[in-house]
Amino acid sequence: MVTVEPTPSRLATKASWLISQTAVHSRRFVAEGFTAADARGYHYRLLAALEEFGPASQAELGRRSRMDRSDVVAAVTELEGQGFVERSADPTDRRRNTVTITRAGTQQLRRLDRVLDTVQDELLAPLSATERQTLVALLGKLIEHHGGVPTS
Amino acid sequence: MVTVEPTPSRLATKASWLISQTAVHSRRFVAEGFTAADARGYHYRLLAALEEFGPASQAELGRRSRMDRSDVVAAVTELEGQGFVERSADPTDRRRNTVTITRAGTQQLRRLDRVLDTVQDELLAPLSATERQTLVALLGKLIEHHGGVPTS
DNA sequence: CTCCATTCGTTGGTGCGGCCAACGATAGGG
């Protein structure tokens, strides 16, 4: 069956645009939920990395969560101010700061996790469960290919 | 069959992160190709809208290409400086500027189109033709749902 | 015909995410 579509607006054929545009919507949703929790994307990424892989130096954190060292500085400072992480001097290497997630930080992480789950539902609303899985799988494949996820 | 995966790194389960991250890669590719052509994302969107729907006022252009009026001003000014569009006073409404794409502008659009096709291939490299179609379809569905594409 | 609300172009500013250059301090291998 050939359905005549209303001209797919050339943009709609460009994956790069589709992805960027979807990211815009996603960011909007995330921003809404996160500002309510007084957090930003970087915060979640740092907290998640800390919980998954344990305390680490800031440089190491940057590698794990794919952030620039300088951005880690700012984010850690903010998280520290909120009491979600602690900076301590690394005794074995005085160049390093060991960053540790606090109890409150773990709680914040849980909070943000819930926010992201809500976002998930809003963002993927028009997709069936199967489609959602497919989308996540495809995107995962892409990211895996392009530099991959910090998995160790 | 149960394959033991290396712990999907909680981030990899968050669609919002997957999308944002994929967008980052996409943006990087696009930026590479576009800076070579001395263009930016906004430029493509404007040129594409102009070619598809014809000359329009800046406000109208903003609606078509989902940009803020103020950003349209800047982008049109740049495109005008490059000779890709022309600003002319609308005789029927002196508030409006009628923006028209030039011959050179159309050529630039073709150029950028080719760039985006190249980006497409790099970005979607790990996906089969079928998977690419699926991905595009799913993303299209999402965008359609959230505000949709400027199709008229 | 006179108001009033609306639209348009424009200016200027905000925020996030991502990046780069440079610095002083420290570590560590040749």
Add this chain to the structure above:
DNA sequence: CCCTATCGTTGGCCGCACCAACGAATGGAG
């Protein structure tokens, strides 16, 4: 011991998206 690499930090830049406000112009209601 020197040289290179790493670490934290500062300061800056870019792209994209968005908002507030302004004067100029429009158009409809009374």
